[in-house]
Amino acid sequence: MAPKVLLIGIGGVGSIAAYTLKANGAEVTAIARSSYDVLKENGFTIESLDYGKVENFKPDHVYKDVAEAAKERGPFDYIVVTTKNIPDVAPVEKMIEKAYSKDTAIVLLENGVGIDRSMFKAYPDATIISGVTMISSTLYGTTVKHVGSDTVSFGPFLNPSLEKEPQVAKAKAFTALYHNEHNGAKYDEDVKYIRWRKLVYNGAINTTCAITNVDAGRLELFGGMDKVARPAMREILAIAKADGVDLPEDIMDKMIRSDDGEYYPPSMLIDIRKNQYTEYKVILGTALSIAEEKGVPAPVCTILCDLLEVIQMRTMESRGKIVLPEKRPLPADNFKIEFQD
Amino acid sequence: MAPKVLLIGIGGVGSIAAYTLKANGAEVTAIARSSYDVLKENGFTIESLDYGKVENFKPDHVYKDVAEAAKERGPFDYIVVTTKNIPDVAPVEKMIEKAYSKDTAIVLLENGVGIDRSMFKAYPDATIISGVTMISSTLYGTTVKHVGSDTVSFGPFLNPSLEKEPQVAKAKAFTALYHNEHNGAKYDEDVKYIRWRKLVYNGAINTTCAITNVDAGRLELFGGMDKVARPAMREILAIAKADGVDLPEDIMDKMIRSDDGEYYPPSMLIDIRKNQYTEYKVILGTALSIAEEKGVPAPVCTILCDLLEVIQMRTMESRGKIVLPEKRPLPADNFKIEFQD
Incomplete structure (x- = not known):
């Protein structure tokens, strides 16, 4: 059976990841917001250094909502997160909540250090794979312009409360699923x-x-x-x-x-x-x-x-995420900023 | 004879200074660039906390060019500088060059510390007066909105190569020329x-x-x-x-x-x-x-x-003050930024 991937965040990096994984035989379910209609209808045009020009690319399935995707297409072997990592606005651990199970490996194809910390805190039994890519790929409207080869490194964010070997094996398996003759994907344990x-x-x-x-x-x-x-x-x-x-x-x-x-x-x-x-x-x-x-x-x-x-x-x-009082509050007002959903 | 003032920089602060000095009996020659035509014709409207509403305010004389003003209206008793102080773009010492003589006191009604340094370097025999104001006054088009009383402090930037007394006297004389019953102008030696x-x-x-x-x-x-x-x-x-x-x-x-x-x-x-x-x-x-x-x-x-x-x-x-090469220069190109006039 084809490995099942839930991909969250289908922008410049995410589109190439989705294309790559689908081309390599995975069943890719993508979560999309602003691109949902496009991906349901015509799909993206991809102009890729690694893959050439691809018209009408669509993942296997597209959903707006993680819970719905999980219900209809889960359980997944991998949840691949390729969104920007903005814990102050949209924490990844919350984003994947409805699709997570301990048998689903999480792949964080994202920037930053220490990004595993909040994940392990939320999911102490998780297997988490790190992905760091030097790709240069940007989504402009419905076209992905991918100009720097996808030299991505995967490796385990080791969970100290699990055996090391299965974590390494999982990271290697995902690397194998991602790697092909066009990209520079590789396994590197030194995450x-x-x-x-x-x-x-x-x-x-x-x-x-x-x-x-x-x-x-x-x-x-x-x-x-x-x-x-x-x-x-x-x-x-x-x-x-x-x-x-x-x-x-x-x-x-x-x-x-x-x-x-x-x-x-x-x-x-x-x-x-x-x-x-x-x-x-x-x-x-x-x-x-x-x-x-x-x-x-x-x-x-x-x-x-x-x-x-x-x-x-x-x-x-x-962006309306916080609203300030019309008049500047004084310290005595004890005003606290509230964050809107 | 009325004291002669050359005022450089007729914006929010400068307009109130020009109005105040003229009202107090000085002959005020202003240097204006973008406001030149307005000041020659209808003048500014001033809405002032200190002076009420003033229509059609004009200094006694308006020039675009310091050299021309100096030739026709100089020598001046005071050069009052109320421009923003941007030494990297328009150094004050250069700005006043054509109007300066050692008998002309310079009044720096400007922000910052150590702003006397470059002035004394350029004019070692100068008498320089510091002006620091807490005024809130802004020029919008042709209207000056002055909403915070002009509590300005004047005092001498002491020139160590001159006697102290005449410098103090000059600063006091300028304070007297500026002070009136409407403003909070005062002499303060602790510049x-x-x-x-x-x-x-x-x-x-x-x-x-x-x-x-x-x-x-x-x-x-x-x-x-x-x-x-x-x-x-x-x-x-x-x-x-x-x-x-x-x-x-x-x-x-x-x-x-x-x-x-x-x-x-x-x-x-x-x-x-x-x-x-x-x-x-x-x-x-x-x-x-x-x-x-x-x-x-x-x-x-x-x-x-x-x-x-x-x-x-x-x-x-x-703003076109510097122009960069179309292609990013490499260190080996030894590119140096040139500043346009």
């Missing part, structure tokens, strides 16, 4: 290393670009790369080290040079420009929690994170 | 204290609001006041102390509470929203130079300043 490595870019360059509203090229030309992003990178290296991951010093220059030739707008900058939520919590918030636990000072990253928090709340207000 | 005091607000709250694009009320509700602005304030207090100014601890809460009841957008936030240059250099840059000289660590203010520098260059690019 922490891969995640911290990517965070050197995301925690420092992505965040600073988002705050200043300039792309990575301009950030460098305008002096912010050396004055802000590089000190933030140094802190991230120190936190990673305290967390057991020893990244080489030259990773910083590699990251700074990784978009060479391009005025590249990183994901959080795009989020800000589209008035969307950023993943600042899983990109800096969780890293700073680890820093605090390990006693590593991280003043630059802390301020970047605090500024991004204010910006996130500005976005929440403009 | 440094007044400037550092105002910087507690401007260096911390104004800057953080500008970076996060939220007003002071939201900054507080969204957590940024305590997490970012307050630590920045602590640093400013420490720098001020090293510079000989002992501000009381409770100044921080006074500043935080100074806009109570209002979602107040501070000046730099308004600048950002209008795609205008901010005064970040005189508000944080000079303070940080002093911090460096005195060996006071100021990590939070440093990052805020570095972020504002990137944002300033973004504004410069969007």
